[in-house]
Amino acid sequence: MSVAGRVGDLVKGDPHADRVVPPTGFTARLTVFTSAAMAFLAVFALALSMATGRLADRWAEELARSSTLRISAPEGQVAAQTAAALRVLETTPGIASARALPVEETRALLEPWFGPDLPVEALPIPQLIEVVETGEGYDATGLRARLQAEVPGAVLDDHTRWRDPLVDAASRLRTLGLTALLLIAGATAAMITLAAQAALAANDQVIRVLRLVGAKDSYIARAFVRRFTMRALAGAAAGTVLGMAAIWLLPDADPAGGFLTGLGFRGAGWLWPLLIPLLAALVAFAATRFAALRSLGERS
Amino acid sequence: MQSRRAIASPGPLGQNDRRRQCGVPGVIELDRVAYSYGGGELFSDLSLALGPGTFHFLTGPSGAGKTTLLKLCYAELRPTAGQVRLFGEEVRAMDRDRVALARRRIGVVHQDCQFLDHLPLKENVALPLTVSGRGGAEDEDLAALLSWVGLSRQAEQLPPELSGGERQRAALARAIILSPDVILADEPTGNIDWEMSQRLLALLVELNRMGKAVLVATHDLQLIRAAKAQVQARVLRLKDRRLVAAGADL
Numbered sequence: 001m002s003v004a005g006r007v008g009d010l011v012k013g014d015p016h017a018d019r020v021v022p023p024t025g026f027t028a029r030l031t032v033f034t035s036a037a038m039a040f041l042a043v044f045a046l047a048l049s050m051a052t053g054r055l056a057d058r059w060a061e062e063l064a065r066s067s068t069l070r071i072s073a074p075e076g077q078v079a080a081q082t083a084a085a086l087r088v089l090e091t092t093p094g095i096a097s098a099r100a101l102p103v104e105e106t107r108a109l110l111e112p113w114f115g116p117d118l119p120v121e122a123l124p125i126p127q128l129i130e131v132v133e134t135g136e137g138y139d140a141t142g143l144r145a146r147l148q149a150e151v152p153g154a155v156l157d158d159h160t161r162w163r164d165p166l167v168d169a170a171s172r173l174r175t176l177g178l179t180a181l182l183l184i185a186g187a188t189a190a191m192i193t194l195a196a197q198a199a200l201a202a203n204d205q206v207i208r209v210l211r212l213v214g215a216k217d218s219y220i221a222r223a224f225v226r227r228f229t230m231r232a233l234a235g236a237a238a239g240t241v242l243g244m245a246a247i248w249l250l251p252d253a254d255p256a257g258g259f260l261t262g263l264g265f266r267g268a269g270w271l272w273p274l275l276i277p278l279l280a281a282l283v284a285f286a287a288t289r290f291a292a293l294r295s296l297g298e299r300s
Numbered sequence: 301m302q303s304r305r306a307i308a309s310p311g312p313l314g315q316n317d318r319r320r321q322c323g324v325p326g327v328i329e330l331d332r333v334a335y336s337y338g339g340g341e342l343f344s345d346l347s348l349a350l351g352p353g354t355f356h357f358l359t360g361p362s363g364a365g366k367t368t369l370l371k372l373c374y375a376e377l378r379p380t381a382g383q384v385r386l387f388g389e390e391v392r393a394m395d396r397d398r399v400a401l402a403r404r405r406i407g408v409v410h411q412d413c414q415f416l417d418h419l420p421l422k423e424n425v426a427l428p429l430t431v432s433g434r435g436g437a438e439d440e441d442l443a444a445l446l447s448w449v450g451l452s453r454q455a456e457q458l459p460p461e462l463s464g465g466e467r468q469r470a471a472l473a474r475a476i477i478l479s480p481d482v483i484l485a486d487e488p489t490g491n492i493d494w495e496m497s498q499r500l501l502a503l504l505v506e507l508n509r510m511g512k513a514v515l516v517a518t519h520d521l522q523l524i525r526a527a528k529a530q531v532q533a534r535v536l537r538l539k540d541r542r543l544v545a546a547g548a549d550l
Contacts, residue, residue, distance in 0.1 A: 016430040022418045209414050212374075213474065214404035215431035216397050296396075 013226055021206060021223045027199040031228055034191040035235030035280050036242070042184045042280075043243025043273045049177025050272070051263045056170030063163040067140075069098070069129035073153035082127050085151045089131060092146070094138030101128040188232070188280060189287040196228055196291040207299070221292035225285060232284030236277040244273050327352060327481045327513055328373050328406070333382035335368055342368055343541040344381070350482055350513045355505075355531050357524050358517040359546060360538030366517040369538065370484050373515065374406045375399045387481070404432055407475025411487035413467045415459035421470055422446065422455040428478045442477070449473045449503060465496035472503055482513040489520055497523055505531045 069089070073081045082100050089098035101109075106128060107120045140158050147154040200207070210220050247264050265272065327350055334344035342365040350356065350373070358366050371377040372384050375391045384391040386402040394402065415424045426442050429435045446452045449469040454462060462470065468488055475483055483504065489497035501523060508514045508531055518524065527533050537546035 016436040019419060019423065020416060020427070020430070022416075205414055206416055209416055209427070210431060211400070212403065212408055212414075213428040213431055214400050214402075214478070216400040218397075219431055 014222075017219065017223050018226065020210060021199075021203060021227060025199060025202060027195040027202070028227075028231055030195045031192055031231040031284070032235035032238075034188060034195070035232040035284070036239035038184050038188040038191075039236035039239030039276050039280055040243040040246075042181055042276050043240055043247060045177050045180035045184060046273055046276070047247050047263055047265060049174050049181065050265060050269055052170050052173035052177060054266070055262065056167050056174060059163065059170060060167045063159045063166070065133050067131040067133070067156060067158040069131055069147075070155045070157065071127040071129065071151070071153050072155065075124070077153065078127050081151050081153045082129065085129055085147065085154050088143075088146055088150055089129070092138055092143055094134050094136050095131055096134045097132045099130055101130060185279065185283050189283045192228060192232060192284045193287040193291045196224060196288040197295060199224060199228075200292060200295045207296070217293060217296040220296060221289060224292045225288045228288040229281050229285045233277055233281035236280030240273050240276045244270070327387055328515075329383075329385040330369075330372065330379075331383040331385070333372060333379040333384060335365065335372065335377065336380045341380075341541060343538065343543070346382070346543045348536070348543060350515055352481065352513055353508065353511045354513050355508045355527070355533040356513075356515045357527070357533055357535045358515060358538065359519065359521075359524070359535060362519075364538040365541075366538055367486055369543075370408075370486050370515070370517055373482075373484055374403055374408055404428060404478050405481045407472075407478070407480040407483040409468070409471045409475050409483070409485040409488050411490040413471035415467070415470070417459050420456045420458055421451060421462065424459060425451075425470055425473045425477060427474060432478065434478075445473050445477055450499070464491035465493070465500075468492055468496070468500055469503070472500065476507060476512075480512065482515070483507060485514070485516045485518075487518055488516065489518065489523055494522070498526065501527055501530075 069085055071081050086098055089095050103120050110118055144156050250264055330348040333346045335342045360366055426436050446455055451469055454466055488500055504514050535546045537544050
């Protein structure tokens with residue numbers, strides 16, 4: 001039988017076979033609760049992984065395409081050196097645009113640290129020039145050499161020094177999220193295996209009677225496997241819905257909020273959590289089948 | 301009995317198994333079998349062949365190994381020496397699926413008949429049909445079978461609600477619903493009164509007349525005498541770790 005056929009049979013079930021195992025018991029509640037709790041956590045792990053993935057991509061893209069030129073010169077030479085630096089930048093291949101930041105933008109940059117009333121004009125703050133690269137990028141070493149010769153007060157910061165650790169940190173967070181998902185799947189499998197083993201032990205008489213009347217191990221296992229798979233699917237579906245609702249209720253992302261308010265799903269990303277109940281059912285199927293066949297084998 | 305299924309011949313093992321069965325004297329054969337547990341030998345060098353249509357009683361003192369011998373006959377236990385063949389196939393060579401298929405051709409009735417207590421009687425009796433994929437409690441032969449064992453009115457009751465005699469008859473109905481080749485009964489009258497014992501015996505005799513091999517382990521000498529008046533039954537006695545013919549003693 002094909003895999004699709006087996007899945008179809010599993011979902012459809014056999015009304016006779018489904019009844020041979022008593023329908024209630026603590027293992028039923030344990031499986032539903034475990035699946036729901038794990039699915040709830042899995043939604044957050046997935047959201048974390050996706051948010052950090054977006055963050056890493058954004059940082060990598062935005063910071064890689066921009067540089068900052070800082071002009072630190074005596075007060076009377078700042079304007080001349082800024083103009084000289086802009087001329088150098090305009091003639092440098094790989095640079096799409098360059099502009100000197102006006103006082104208002106410099107003040108806005110410093111505002112989070114010094115407040116809104118900072119007298120920028122009265123302070124010896126370097127002039128900043130924002131440099132935007134073309135897709136090909138520029139030769140940073142060559143540009144530094146030219147600036148050293150023509151604009152002695154200019155310091156080029158291409159963000160490499162702090163961009164790489166940030167992107168690395170975001171990538172590690174994404175890996176952490178994915179690892180959490182794997183651990184959740186493993187913990188779910190372990191819990192459902194234990195619940196299945198408890199159910200098999202509690203139904204010793206059922207198994208003895210079924211064997212006496214000629215039931216194959218695959219038949220007995222199937223009765224337990226389907227039950228646990230459907231319970232895990234139902235529990236995980238409930239947990240996923242609750243997790244998605246919790247994510248949806250988080251505050252909206254805004255520039256001041258930074259990373260934490262960006263935790264969530266965007267657009268089609270909301271479809272990813274819908275895979276969690278299916279994966280939970282798959283994990284439950286594999287775990288219960290393994291536990292059932294091993295337990296039945298040990299009874300022989 | 302009017303059930304069509306009870307007189308239908310093919311069992312679940314298929315043509316090849318039937319061919320293998322040809323040429324061997326018994327559907328269940330024990331050849332120089334020994335069984336030990338806990339360091340002691342329960343019996344040794346024991347041979348027995350249950351042929352089609354034969355009726356055997358198995359007697360012996362408590363602890364002699366009657367139940368163990370029956371369990372060897374349906375591969376619940378494996379012998380420590382010798383060979384057990386079910387329908388021509390050596391038990392040690394059978395995997396669990398083969399054993400399951402063989403058990404569909406062997407009806408077993410225990411003294412402490414076990415059921416699935418959460419299912420009504422009719423579903424318990426139909427369990428062999430269910431597990432073999434041949435139907436379920438709605439099967440048309442089931443009503444006839446329940447009527448034959450006198451349990452039509454109890455069809456919807458749960459097993460814990462049944463009396464000892466009703467449970468024994470239900471176990472017998474479950475044992476024969478697939479029309480097995482052999483019926484093994486372990487103290488089937490142990491928990492029921494004489495009248496009910498006679499009724500159960502009459503059912504076993506009727507099945508034997510249909511060609512089923514029957515082996516009944518019992519202490520009940522009255523039951524054996526009553527049976528010998530109706531059917532040609534051989535009485536075997538487990539004594540001193542050996543199986544001996546005991547017909548002359550009765």
